[in-house]
Amino acid sequence: MVRILKLSQLSDAERAKLQKRAELDIDNALKVAQTVIETIRERGDAGVVDYVRRFDYEGATVENIKVNEAEFEQAFQLIEPEVKTAIEQAFRNIQEVHRRQMPEEIQLAEIEAGVFAGEKISPIPNVGLYVPRGRGAFPSMMLMLAIPAMVAGVERVVVCTPPDKQGNVEPVSLVAARMAGVTEIYKLGGVQAIAALALGTKNIKRVDKITGPCSVYGAAAKRLLFGTVDVGLPAGPSESIVLADESTDARLAALDLLIEAEHGADSAALLVTHCEQVAIAAREYAQEYLQKLPDWRREFCEAGLAAYGGIILTDSLQQSLDFVNEYAPEHLELLVSNPFAILGKIKNAGEILLGNHTPSSMATYAIGVNAVLPTGSFARSYSAVSVYDFLKRSTLAYVTPEGFEKLKETTKTLADYEGFPAHKLAIQQREFLL
Numbered sequence: 001m002v003r004i005l006k007l008s009q010l011s012d013a014e015r016a017k018l019q020k021r022a023e024l025d026i027d028n029a030l031k032v033a034q035t036v037i038e039t040i041r042e043r044g045d046a047g048v049v050d051y052v053r054r055f056d057y058e059g060a061t062v063e064n065i066k067v068n069e070a071e072f073e074q075a076f077q078l079i080e081p082e083v084k085t086a087i088e089q090a091f092r093n094i095q096e097v098h099r100r101q102m103p104e105e106i107q108l109a110e111i112e113a114g115v116f117a118g119e120k121i122s123p124i125p126n127v128g129l130y131v132p133r134g135r136g137a138f139p140s141m142m143l144m145l146a147i148p149a150m151v152a153g154v155e156r157v158v159v160c161t162p163p164d165k166q167g168n169v170e171p172v173s174l175v176a177a178r179m180a181g182v183t184e185i186y187k188l189g190g191v192q193a194i195a196a197l198a199l200g201t202k203n204i205k206r207v208d209k210i211t212g213p214c215s216v217y218g219a220a221a222k223r224l225l226f227g228t229v230d231v232g233l234p235a236g237p238s239e240s241i242v243l244a245d246e247s248t249d250a251r252l253a254a255l256d257l258l259i260e261a262e263h264g265a266d267s268a269a270l271l272v273t274h275c276e277q278v279a280i281a282a283r284e285y286a287q288e289y290l291q292k293l294p295d296w297r298r299e300f301c302e303a304g305l306a307a308y309g310g311i312i313l314t315d316s317l318q319q320s321l322d323f324v325n326e327y328a329p330e331h332l333e334l335l336v337s338n339p340f341a342i343l344g345k346i347k348n349a350g351e352i353l354l355g356n357h358t359p360s361s362m363a364t365y366a367i368g369v370n371a372v373l374p375t376g377s378f379a380r381s382y383s384a385v386s387v388y389d390f391l392k393r394s395t396l397a398y399v400t401p402e403g404f405e406k407l408k409e410t411t412k413t414l415a416d417y418e419g420f421p422a423h424k425l426a427i428q429q430r431e432f433l434l
């Protein structure tokens with residue numbers, strides 16, 4: 001039975017446990033990751049292959065961990081026509097959304113007479129994308145990562161994704177990668193993928209940034225390699241809040257509660273409402289809909305809902321909103337009578353989905369908004385993946401002779417005050433040299 005928790009009756013410890021989610025059960029993974037990283041640092045490709053053999057595919061060799069042309073071609077043979085059509089529509093919408101995000105390459109504004117300031121935008125040269133594979137196939141994640149990287153103009157986009165026990169990469173992910181223009185793909189998952197991308201080996205050139213969702217092993221590796229490489233946003237176990245009021249159809253609330261719950265036993269799926277009737281009815285419907293899922297997905301839902309999720313009953317809509325903002329969910333669905341009326345009150349959420357026709361599964365696959373989102377309360381400061389994850393900004397300035405006259409005294413005064421004589425001299429001498 002899906003639990004109903006009355007928010008006002010939760011102890012501080014219970015509230016903190018909800019807030020923490022599963023994200024931080026990382027200690028054991030950190031130990032594994034440390035050993036794998038050290039081995040790859042010392043033994044390079046041979047170390048990488050040893051761990052692929054141990055964790056994913058026994059037949060891995062230095063030669064066969066890179067996806068070859070025949071494997072791409074085979075993937076195009078294997079894909080069902082309706083899946084290809086679906087991928088094509090998703091591709092178009094994701095590309096459209098991300099093209100609209102692209103800023104002007106050069107922005108320069110006159111700040112005062114003769115003083116121009118702005119930014120030059122450039123792509124990150126080398127980027128590694130991690131597309132997970134453990135508990136599902138994720139061609140959608142391939143699109144969500146590869147398309148913004150390509151739109152941003154990244155020169156080298158490398159993908160790592162785990163092979164199955166037969167050494168194959170999930171074929172629709174290969175089709176999605178090819179459509180986006182990615183050709184360099186390694187059959188690597190977990191720590192060995194992150195370590196190879198971050199440290200580089202003879203066969204796998206290191207990257208400047210790695211981004212993409214992963215399980216606790218990849219997350220542990222990213223934590224240990226922070227400082228060696230840019231590890232992007234924290235995107236861990238899926239989590240969501242469905243926010244309901246007295247107008248909500250409890251069947252929709254129950255259905256959407258199960259969307260993120262089915263990812264894994266570590267998923268955190270919550271329905272938050274001040275309306276007891278909706279809470280009780282949604283609990284009944286959730287039980288019913290759970291029976292429609294295959295055993296392994298239903299067991300994920302039951303475990304995650306018992307440990308990290310469930311239905312939270314609050315005293316008022318305002319208390320529900322306060323809870324949402326404190327929790328900072330990855331996905332937030334506003335299944336309320338007028339979602340636009342409360343939109344301004346949402347302060348922290350990776351994704352905000354408005355109304356009955358915008359379930360989070362549609363955002364994951366088809367709308368075009370990015371579905372790689374910050375988890376573990378990091379939606380307080382991080383954003384969804386976008387072209388900005390693949391761009392950097394150089395500040396840009398240009399001063400005319402007129403502008404130089406206007407700024408020279410301020411520069412000399414502040415250089416004096418801070419005790420930097422060469423800074424001052426560069427201004428003083430220019431007054432004679434120019």
Ligand SMILES: NC(=O)c1ccc[n+]([C@@H]2O[C@H](COP(=O)([O-])OP(=O)(O)OC[C@H]3O[C@@H](n4cnc5c(N)ncnc54)[C@H](O)[C@@H]3O)[C@@H](O)[C@H]2O)c1
Pocket residue numbers: 032055056131132133134135136141162163188189190191192213214215216217218234235236237238263264266330371372373374375
């Ligand atoms: N935040 C987001 O936007 C977002 C999007 C999609 C998925 N996700 C989350 O990403 C995660 C993906 O995880 P996953 O497990 O499906 O795929 P994964 O690819 O991250 O994990 C599989 C890899 O883990 C490694 N591994 C497995 N067991 C191991 C062990 N005992 N020791 C060392 N390494 C081991 C293997 O090398 C394997 O390749 C899920 O938690 C999912 O909810 C998040």
Ligand SMILES: N[C@H](CO)Cc1c[nH]c[nH+]1
Pocket residue numbers: 137138140141238239260330364371372373
């Ligand atoms: N909902 C996930 C992000 O939390 C993404 C995903 C891909 N496939 C299925 N789900």
Ligand SMILES: [Zn+2]
Pocket residue numbers: 238259260263364
């Ligand atoms: Zn999902």
